Amino acid sequence: MHNSNSQTIQSTHLLDLMIRDYTIRNFKLNLNTGITQKIHLPSNFSSIEIDTVKLRCGSLRRYGARIGEFHIGSGVTVEPCPERVMLVRQNFGSNWSSIYSTGYNLTGYNYKLVSPVLGLLAYNANPDGVATNPYEINVVATDQNPILIDFLSSKANSTLNPNPSPKKNSSLLCACFTSNGNTSFSEQLSAYVCKGTRQGHYALVTTELPPRDDVDDGGGGMVTSSTKVNGGGGRLSRWKVAVGSVIGSGIGAILLGMLVVAMLVKGKKKAMREEMERRAYEEEALQVSMVGHVRAPTASATRTLPSIPNDRYKNKS
Template identity: 50%
Template sequence: MGFDLFSFMFIIFSWASLLSMKAEAEAEGIKSARLLDLLIRDYTVKSLDRDLRTGIVHTVTLPANFSGIKVDTVRFRCGSLHRYGAQVKEFHLGSGVIVQPCAERVMVVRQNLGYNWSSIYYANYDLSGYQLVSPILGLLAYNADSDLSYGSPFELGILAREKPIKIDFSNITKASNKTGNWPLCASFEGNGKVTLKKQVSPNVCVATKHGHFGLVMESPPPSLPVRKKISRWKLVVGSSVGAALGAFLLGLLLVAMFVKVKKKARMEELVRRAYEEEALQVSMVGHVRARTTPTI
C-alpha cells in the first residue's frame, strides 16, 4: 500500500514538473506576437468554467513564466452584444458592434501584456523613431458555441461600424502630458502594419475592429553633454583664486631665480677669492725663493 501511494505521488509530481517545464519552454521560446496570442487563448480556454455565466468578467490565471501579463475573458450572446454593447476593462464596445461570423455565443479576451512582454512588438513591427509609453492592450474574440474544453476555438472578427471601440489608457500609461507632447495611438495589424493616429481625448484611442493597441511617443534624439552654466559669483571667486594662485607661483619662481642667481654669484665670488689666494700664495713662495742670502 505504501509503495502504491509513493508511486502515485511520484507520478503526480512528475506530471506537474513536466507541465512546468513545458510552460517555461513556451515562455522562453516566444518571439512572435501571434504565437503569444495563441498560447493565451489556450490557457484561457483551459481556465474557463463550463457553467460560466454570460456577461461576467473572468480573470484568467497564467503560468508563472507569463508573469506581467493580465488576461480577462467574458462570454456574450452575439445578439446581446450587438444591441447593448459592453465594457471589458479598458475597452468600451458601443451598441451596434458586430461579431463575424457568430452563430450564438462569443468569447471576448482582453490582454494587458505589461511593459515586459510588450517589447515583443518591437521585434514584430517597425517602431523605429517611436517608443511605447503604455503596455500593449489586446482585444480578441473566439467562437464559444461548442464545448470549449474540446479543441481550440477559432478566431472571430469584431467590427464597430456605428460607434468605434474606445480604449482608455489613463490608468496604465506612463506618459506625462505636462510637457505638451501627446502620445499617438498605435494600432498593430495582423499583417505587420502599424497605424498611428491622434487621440480623441487624453489617453483615449478609438478603433473600428479587434486587435492590439498601445500609446507611442517619438523617441528623443541622443542628448549631447550639456555644459553647466556657471554662476557669476563662482566665476569671480574662481578667477580670484586662480589669480592669487598664479601670483603665488610667480612669486615662488622669482624667489627661486633670485636664490639661484645669488648662489651663482656667491660661488663665483668664492672661486674668484680662491684663485686670488692661490695666486698670492704662489707669488709669496716665488718671492721667498727669489731672494738670495746676503754675503757677510
Template identity: 35%
Template sequence: MKLLGSVQSIHHFIILHGLVVLLFAYQYKAQSPGASSSSASSLNALLQDYAYRALVRPHTGVIYPGNVPSNLTGIGIAAVRLRSGSLRRKGIIFNEFEIPTGLIVQPYVRRLVLVYHNLGNWSSFYYPLPGYTYLTPVLGLLAYDATNLSATNLPELSMVVSESFISINFTNATHVLSGTDARCVWFDVNGSPDFQQLVSINTCSTYRLGHFSIVVNSSEIAPSPVPSLPPGPVPSPGGSKSSNSKAWKIAGGVVGGLVALAALTLIVYYIRQRKNKKVAQLEQHADAGVSLQTARVGNTQIPVASGTRTLPVLENELVA
C-alpha cells in the same frame, strides 16, 4: 600518402562539424520567440488557450481573469463569454475597452468569448517599434467562438462597428503624456503598425479588434516603457536569464566539442606518426640487408654461411 589522407579526412570532419554547429545555432535563433508576426500569432493562440481555461462553468457577461505560464510572468489575461445578440444590443465595458452597441460579429456565432491581453513589460518584445517609445503597455482584445471552451488554436473573429467606434481608455498614461506628441498605434495580424491621433489625452478609438498602445517618438522622451503592472521577473523566451543561460550552455557545448575534437585530432595524428616512423625503420633495416660471416680464402674475402646446429648424417648411418 595514408597519413596525408587521414589528416585531410579529419580536416573535412572538423569543417562539417562546424557547419552543423552553425546550422543548429541558426535554427535555435530562428525558433526562439521574438519580434515577428509568427511569434505574436503564437502568443495569441497560447493566451487564448489559457484564457479559456479560466472559463469553468462560466456565467454570461462575467469577466474571468486567467493565469499565464510562469515563463510569461507580467502578462495579464481575462475572458468573458457573451451572446452575439446581447453584445450587439447592449455593448460592454471590458477593462480599458468600451464596446458600443451595434457591433456585428463576423462570421456569425451564437456565443463568443472576448479575450483581453495586457502585455505589460513584454510590449516592445512582441511588438517592436523602432524609433518610438511605449508610453503604455500594449492592450489587446480578440474574439473567438464559444461553442467549445476546450478548443485551442481557434481562428479569430472579426467585428464590424455599425454605429460608433470602440474606445480604449489608457488610464495609467495621463501622467506621461503632457508635453509630448503622443499617438495611438494599432497592430494588424502581421504586426504592422497603423498610427492615429488620440481622441483625448489618454484615449484611442478603433473600429476593429487587435492590439493597441500609445507611443511617442523616442527623441521626445527617455526610452523607458511604462508598464501597467509592477516590475517583476519577466523571463523572456528570447532575452531572459533562462534563455541567456541556454545560449551560454549551447555556446559552451560547441566550444567544448571543438576543443575535444581538436584534442582527438592531435592524438590520432601523434599515434599515426609513431606507427609510420616504426614502419619506416623496419623498411630501412630490410633494405640494408643482413650481414653474413666472411672468411679469407687466399687474397679474397668471401661470405661464409654460419654453421648449423644439426649436422648432416649419411644415409647408411641411419641403417640399424
C-alpha cells in the same frame, strides 16, 4: 533585420494562440454569461494580464460590452456570429510589450512605446462552455461608434506618468498593430483614449525620443515615468508641418503665376513689335501718306502729261 521582425510578429501571433488555448482550458464553465473571469498564466508569463468574458452574440451587437480598458459600443458587426462569443482582453505589461516595439520596428519610425500593449480578441464559444475548435471572430465597429481604449483605467496606467494631465498631448499617438505586420497611427480621441474599428492590439507611442546615448539598441523597453510624457519640445508637430506645406505651396503658386504673366507680357510685346515692323515695311513700299485723318498708300507720278497739238496753228500760217 526584416527576417528578425517577421519572426517576432509570428511570435506575437503564437503568443495569442497560447493565451487563447490556456484561457479555454482554465475557463470556469459555471460562470454566468457576462461575468468577467481573470485567467492566471504560467509563471514565465505571469506579467501578462488576461481577462475573459462570454457573451451572447446578439447582445454584443445590440448593446456592446466593456472588458478592462476596452469599451465596445453598440451596433458593432460580428462576423461570423455564433450563439456565444468569448472576448479575451490582454495586457502585456512593460516586459512583453517590447516584442511589439521590435517586431513592428517602432524605432525605425522614430516612435517609442509609452504604454503597455493592450489586446482584444474574440473567439467562438458554445452555449454550455467554450468551443473545442475555436477560431477568431471579427468584431468590426465604425468611426461614428468605435471601440474605445482607455489607457488611464486602473488596469493600464501603471507604466504611464503617475500624474497624467487631463489635456491631450499632441506628441502622443495611438498605434494599432495588425496581424499582417502593419502599424497604423492616429490621433487620440481624448486624453489617453484611443479609438479602434476592430479587435486587435493597441498602444500609445510618442515621437519624442531620448538622446542617442540613452536609446536601447535592443529594440526598446517601455518609457517609464521619468521620461517626459506631458511636456512639449519634441519634434515638429504635424500641424506645423501642414501649415508650412500650405504656405510653401501658396508661395510657389504665386511665383508660378508671376512667371506666366511675365511670359504673356513678353509675348505680347514681341507681337506688337513685329506688327510695327511689318507696317513700317509696307509704308515704305507703298509710300503711305495722310489723306485727311486716314492713312492711305500713294504712288509716284508716272503718267505722261497731256500736250495740246498745235498743227492747226501751222496750217494757218
